[in-house]
Amino acid sequence: MxxxxxxxxxxxxxxxxxxxxxxxxxxxxxxxxxxxxxxxxxxxxxxxxxxxxxxxxxxxxxxxxxxxxxxxxxxxxxxxxxxxxxxxxxxxxxxxxxxxxxxxxxxxxxxxxxxxxxxxxxxxxxxxxxxxxxxxxxxxxxxxxxxxxxxxxxxxxxxxxxxxxxxxxxxxxxxxxxxxxxxxxxxxxxxxxxxxxxxxxxxxxxxxxxxxxxxxxxxxxIASLKRRALRTIDLDFPQPVATAPFAVIEGVTDVRSRGSQVTCTMTGEETGLLRHAVDLGVLSVRTHEPSLDQIFFSLVQGGDRRAHRPADEVVA
Amino acid sequence: MLTALLTKSWRDHWKGLASWAGGLIAIAAIQLWVYPSIRESSEGVSQMIESFPQAMQEVFRMTDYTSGPGFLNVELFSFMVPLILIAVGVSWGAAATAEEEHRGTADILLTLPVSRVRIIVTKMIATALVLLGLCIILAATLIIGTRLVNIDVSAANLFAASFSCALLGMLFASLGFLIGALVGRPGIATGVGIALGIAAFVLYSLAPLVDTFDAVTPVNPFQWALGGDPISNGLALSSVGWLAGTSVVILAASVLAFNRRDIST
The missing domain is CATH 3.40.50.300 (P-loop containing nucleotide triphosphate hydrolases)
Incomplete structure (x- = not known):
């Protein structure tokens, strides 16, 4: 030293x-x-x-x-x-x-x-x-x-x-x-x-x-953590759109629509979701910053929290 | 030297210290003021004491009550002064580290670039100096007062008696430090320390009557401090040695305990 x-x-x-x-x-x-x-x-x-x-x-x-x-x-x-x-x-x-x-x-x-x-x-x-x-x-x-x-x-x-x-x-x-x-x-x-x-x-x-x-x-x-984290995305379209095709995009879960707005939660890269949204003529996209709770949830989803060790996370 | 911490300890407690000092001066002054009337009627008083049950005379060690030193011994040094100095000592020892930890102020104090050993030793020095200060104030009051009311007792012996009680206070202070360092709770440290002080006092007082109590008298700190009758005989090196030596051992144990301790939130 x-x-x-x-x-x-x-x-x-x-x-x-x-x-x-x-x-x-x-x-x-x-x-x-x-x-x-x-x-x-x-x-x-x-x-x-x-x-x-x-x-x-x-x-x-x-x-x-x-x-x-x-x-x-x-x-x-x-x-x-x-x-x-x-x-x-x-x-x-x-x-x-x-x-x-x-x-x-x-x-x-x-x-x-x-x-x-x-x-x-x-x-x-x-x-x-x-x-x-x-x-x-x-x-x-x-x-x-x-x-x-x-x-x-x-x-x-x-x-x-x-x-x-x-x-x-x-x-x-x-x-x-x-x-x-x-x-x-x-x-x-x-x-x-x-x-x-x-x-x-x-x-x-x-x-x-x-x-x-x-x-x-x-x-x-912090940035990559957020990318991996479960977060909420609002998509505004000119007119109401079908929700079923969203649900099959990789990383997307829990799709809901209200009028011409689609709200979904997702983890990982947003590319697939955005491509589909652009094809439908999306007007605006809003990503809600994930809360610590959501990050926790994405880190531990599918298992007991205690079972997770850093070594597991590298491959998550 | 950690003068900042030393002066802070005293400053934080100056009101308490001033009232203890005032209390010691007051009880010494009152006894000195009463004594001339005891001396004037010494024959009557002696007869009265002789009429007391033998047990009571022994418990209060009332031989020689009408002589000046004997009177001061009974009225001040067999009960009031030792217990006051024990109370001061225990409360300072118990507060030193346990209070900081219990309140949470230790979090910053103990993360300063000063070792825990230096912190607790500084507080021990602060406590010892407090007891020494009270001892000097008491001795000075008695030295002046005995001159005013014509009691024939040397200044050295008055200091010896006060100093013995201060050492006794320091011994129980060290128990306060130790318990505080072990459990981190000032209430427990004060309670146990005071209880031990009172227990030792009771054992010492009743020793003349109860043989089993008398058996432990040689290791009773009250015996070390008061058994040699310092107001008549001055300081005995052995009693100073026992009191100071035991205190140092307990204080060293406190330092070790505090140094290893997990400071709780």
Whole structure:
């Protein structure tokens, strides 16, 4: 590993068979994926899927049962605490010291990190429109979340681990938050972004990992995932058309018509469907972005979710 | 040094600390204020005590009640001061890590570039300094007060008695740390710590009457702290050694337990 650890071509976060058991109860099992420098990586799954368990192992709050998590070349199980100078972490259930003001809290964290970071704190707070003079227990959930965002970014870390970061943020602040992510990415930070809603990571992340019930379902490019996913397509024609020919096109399921509009759900390439629609003189085509639920459904259709492993997905 | 964390611990609890300090000063002052009237009627008081059942005299260790040091021993150092310092110690120990974990503030604290060992050791130092501070405040009150009401007892012995109680408090604080690090629940750590403190106190107090209780007296921390009568005899090295040594062992176990712990959500 080179001096600053952000070597090109080397993952910033590397999970290899990461497993957590609580006694006999499974937390997560066999998680394996990498996050590269300069990559925003989405970590998706329904609530209770194990995202937070995995993240808490990466940041050292939970001890690893089996497998390993490596951050910037260092195994987190044995790395010195100084590694965390280069990690920014926003917990999923953020709890701050309510008796302090936002400014006091951030100055406390900065001192614990061995610096003042005054300018960076002020700059970030201004951008997020955060009032640092108010006591934390008087702040709304959204304003507390802003403090959480500031403390994760204030030391300009090389690795950002953000667990459901946009919870409670209003849309304007969310846009500023996304700008912060972009900047960090441009500076080469690796960013792991967890969410239970696809739309939150959709336009930020390149690749995503999806987990469910403690198991990894897939690690894939978001675009190709969407192509494979079950999605809904509306087709408008000049006049009503027969639905039966649609139903036999490869990938198409569940065809319905209302007046001159045909709505169908499909997975895979849309070529066959579009060719047939063009032959019928289609006026417009609307594809509804698949929801995370629909992606789950396409990943697990026809079987028990737990039976699915990444290896199966490659051939899916 | 983690001065930021050290000063934060004290700042967060300054109201509680101020009231404990005020309480210690008040009870010491009241006893000192009462004492001259006990001394003036010492003959009557002695007769009264002799008329108490033997058991009661033993439980409250009332020999020598009318002498200044004997009076302070009974009224302050056999009950009130040790229990107050145990309560302070246990609550600080129990709160140190378990409170952070239970409330959820540990998530950020423990992901800072500071090891868990340094975090918990800093909190142990904060607790030890709190107990030492209360001990100094109490000793200072007694040293000044005994001069004002003419009780003949050396400053060194007053400090010795206060310091023994502070060490006793630290020993139970270390139990608070250990239970907190093992279970992560401040309520359980406080409850068990206080219960153990009271149990040790009851065993020690009733030891003169109950042989089975007396059998464990040599390993009772109250015996280590108070058995040598520090207000008359000063600090005994062995009692300091037992109290400090046991505390250090328990604190070391707490550090190990905390370092291995899964921090729950």
């Amino acid at each position: 080179d001096a600053d650890g952000v070597a090109a071509g080397r993952p910033s976060i590397c999970l290899a068979g990461l497993t957590k058991y609580y006694g006999h109860n499974l937390g997560v099992e066999d998680l394996t994926f990498d996050v590269m420098p300069g990559e925003v990586f989405g970590f998706l799954g329904p609530n209770g899927a194990g995202k937070t368990t995995a993240i808490r192992m990466i940041v050292g709050l939970l001890r690893i049962t089996r497998g390993s998590a490596t951050v910037l070349g260092a195994d987190v199980a044995s790395a010195p605490a100084s590694l965390r100078h280069r990690i920014g972490y926003l917990p999923g259930a953020l709890v701050l010291y309510g008796n302090l003001t936002g400014g006091e809290y951030l100055r406390f964290l900065a001192r614990m990190r061995g610096g003042a970071m005054t300018r960076r704190i002020n700059d970030l707070s201004e951008r997020l429109n955060l009032d640092l003079t108010r006591h934390i227990h008087d702040l709304s959930k959204g304003n507390q979340q802003k403090i959480g965002v500031v403390q994760a970014f204030m030391h300009s870390p090389d690795v950002l681990i953000l667990d459901e970061p946009t919870a409670g943020l209003d849309p304007i602040v969310q846009r500023e938050f996304e700008a912060l992510i972009d900047e960090a990415q441009q500076q080469g930070a690796a960013i792991l972004l967890s969410s239970h809603v696809l739309s939150e990571v959709d336009h930020l992340a390149g690749r995503v990992a999806i987990i469910d019930e403690g198991h990894l379902l897939v690690v894939e490019d």
